[in-house]
Amino acid sequence: MASSSYFEDSSNELTCAICLQLFEEPVTLCCGHSFCSSCLENYWESREESTACLCPNCREVFPQKPKLQKNVILARLVEQMKLREGEGSHSVGGQAEGKDGEGDVTVNRMVNVGGHESHCEVCNEEAAMRCVPYETVCCERHMKPPKHKGHNLVEPEMKVEDPGCTEHGNSIHFYCKDDESLVSLLCKAEHQDHEVVPVEVAVAEFKGILAAKYPPLVESIKQVGSQIQQVHQEVRDTQVSGREKEERLEGERREMYRAVDEKVNHMKRWLSERQSVKLSHLEHQRANLQQEMDSLCEEESTLKASLKELEAVSFLEGYKDLLCRLESRSHFSTTEPAPPRLLDFPVEEQNVDSLIQINDNLLKEIQNGRTPSLDPNSAHRRIKISRDLRMATRTETDNPYPDHPDRFDRYPQVLSSESFSSGRHYWEVDVRSRGRWLIGICLNSMGRKGRGKECMLGGNPESWCLQKCENKYYTVHNNRGTLLSVPGDPERFGFLLDCEEGELTCLEDSRVLHVFRGNFMDPVKPAIGVYGDDGDSVRFCHLFMISFIPFCS
CATH class of the missing domain: 2.60.120.920 (SPRY domain)
Known part of the structure; x- marks a missing residue:
């Protein structure tokens, strides 16, 4: 069942993306996009790359030029649209009624763009979304996703500013490659000798140029990432190598300390043994001398007593015996062997100091x-x-x-x-x-x-x-x-x-x-x-x- 709302919503769907006018002899490509037959032929002829044909909308490439056939359904819809426009049945901002022979459909076109009073064009219920830039509204039940590029669904009260021509304020539909500027329909006359293409075509072409830059950029990212990984690996290797060298150096220090401690302990043990031997010898010598000292003190006491004797007979009786003992004491001498020297180290111990000195000099060198x-x-x-x-x-x-x-x-x-x-x-x-x-x-x-x-x-x-x-x-x-x-x-x-x-x-x-x-x-x-x-x-x-x-x- 066709309705007035259907024709009005389809007005944008019946527009050629190249000339932006209602289709004239519309043809449809394999990708599903439709254009005026003459517009599509002129577009293909104007391209420098004549070896392949492509869709001006989605840029799909056709290795061979496709055979173009008239889309009868689109042509009939265009004719019906033109007839309805001629009858004045299209009324924006009010209400209109029409018949298709099978029933009556009331279409509400109360669109308050940017405000809060907007209703669905089909059922007159409160609108849930608005299509930009074509300013059609619908409720959640009749909401449909946009079918063409440039159609976006937004909240009904959301204000969306459409960029326009700075000179005339009209909507932008073209792009001038020579001036690298955006062009409206009124400005197009000022660019007669320039290469002017629809904005969709320019966007698709420039996206293709940018897309060609993507692989080298990805490759550069890979190379830099690889270099970063190498640097990280070198950092880890340097840290591991440093720790290994520190551990090895610490092991060398412990080994040097161990060698020195072992040598010093050996010298201390030998010194303790030599000291014990010498102390034992000195103790034996001291005991002998003390015994001799006691005997001499006894003889001294006897001699003093004899010299103090007053009785001549008693003195004469002990004189000779005392003299013999004193004469024997006068020849007394110690025959004890000399004690060993305390620090008389063996030859191998005497070389320790010189050995350490040699290593110290070598270390400095x-x-x-x-x-x-x-x-x-x-x-x-x-x-x-x-x-x-x-x-x-x-x-x-x-x-x-x-x-x-x-x-x-x-x-x-x-x-x-x-x-x-x-x-x-x-x-x-x-x-x-x-x-x-x-x-x-x-x-x-x-x-x-x-x-x-x-x-x-x-x-x-x-x-x-x-x-x-x-x-x-x-x-x-x-x-x-x-x-x-x-x-x-x-x-x-x-x-x-x-x-x-x-x-x-x-x-x-x-x-x-x-x-x-x-x-x-x-x-x-x-x-x-x-x-x-x-x-x-x-x-x-x-x-x-x-x-x-x-x-x-």
């Missing part, structure tokens, strides 16, 4: 020194140097190092940037890798080019090294190796170089493994050779603690 760094100009192309110049890693392929006269061209070796020719120096090397390696020192003058032993660490008189091969450890110098007794599989080795003494001491866990002797007054450099598999590595350790300094003899 290490604190004033620095960890060696690797020289990239000396690295073989199968040796990769870490960013901090501390770790050498074996690789299967050549690294892109430039040619350099100091570079090893045959053996996978690398030297430090530092060289030593005087003083005492200490460093440690992390050898957790299970492969074959060589670590030690070499003269700065050792050969770098060629296949002979003169360029291999330990294979000539100019290098002194420790070697790990097939899980055994050797000292290597001048192409001669000596097997070492090394328990377990150590993770670190320490090297103490004394240039003036001509000694290179190799240590493992506070234990001296070997002492090389040579002329180290010529410049020497710490050296590393990584002969294992791909990924095996050797690293100079950062000296934040003293791991290999022997604290006990």
